[in-house]
């Protein structure tokens with residue numbers, strides 16, 4: 001691991017790794033992702049988009065480039081990942097699709113085959129059918145090995161908006177006003193310009209992953225993260241269902257844990 005955790009512990013079954021800041025979190029998570037690709041190459045990684053993930057993908061590209069050439073090549077060739085979600089209704093060439101984001105932030109910097117970075121097709125004529133197709137595609141690949149998750153300000157994971165049961169599957173969902181506002185930056189700051197719907201893996205697929213890695217940075221998420229860590233699971237906080245999973249690691253910075261930079 002490139003960074004030693006400054007603090008760690010277990011919160012009612014969730015293993016917590018606390019690090020200084022988003023860049024320490026990014027290095028740590030990137031190292032975990034590379035480790036996972038080496039240890040369990042037969043199962044796909046589960047990936048997310050969002051601001052939390054961007055420094056992680058930068059760190060991942062750098063760490064991958066520092067591997068011996070043959071090892072880096074082997075890792076690229078065997079890469080397989082499935083993203084959590086995608087907006088519905090944007091044109092395929094729209095730079096704001098999560099596919100475009102993954103191309104820019106992951107596929108090109110890492111030199112991956114785009115075919116091996118899977119996402120739901122948000123421009124599909126029938127999004128419900130596409131959600132089913134994506135669910136079956138993931139199942140055929142064996143389900144997710146390690147699933148990386150960001151945390152929505154309202155407690156969502158993927159685009160599983162509250163209230164949300166633990167057994168919902170991959171489907172087309174309506175986005176809440178607060179999520180559209182939180183994601184408006186990529187749409188010129190206008191929440192109304194954010195798509196109203198998305199396809200997301202459900203809690204069923206997320207909880208079926210062999211292990212889960214929830215990544216949270218920044219003071220804005222501190223209140224929500226405290227609720228999630230405390231449990232108990234409730235439909236009002238979709239991320240709280242993670243308590244049902246036996247192998248969950250939470251990697252957070254000081255700010256997300258409500259502590260100042262000096263502790």
Ligand code: GLP
Pocket residue numbers: 048049050051052053084085149150151152153157158159179183
């Ligand atoms: C978004 C995505 C999630 C993401 C989360 C946090 O809406 N659907 O997959 O992890 O919300 O986003 P951010 O990291 O930008 O705060």
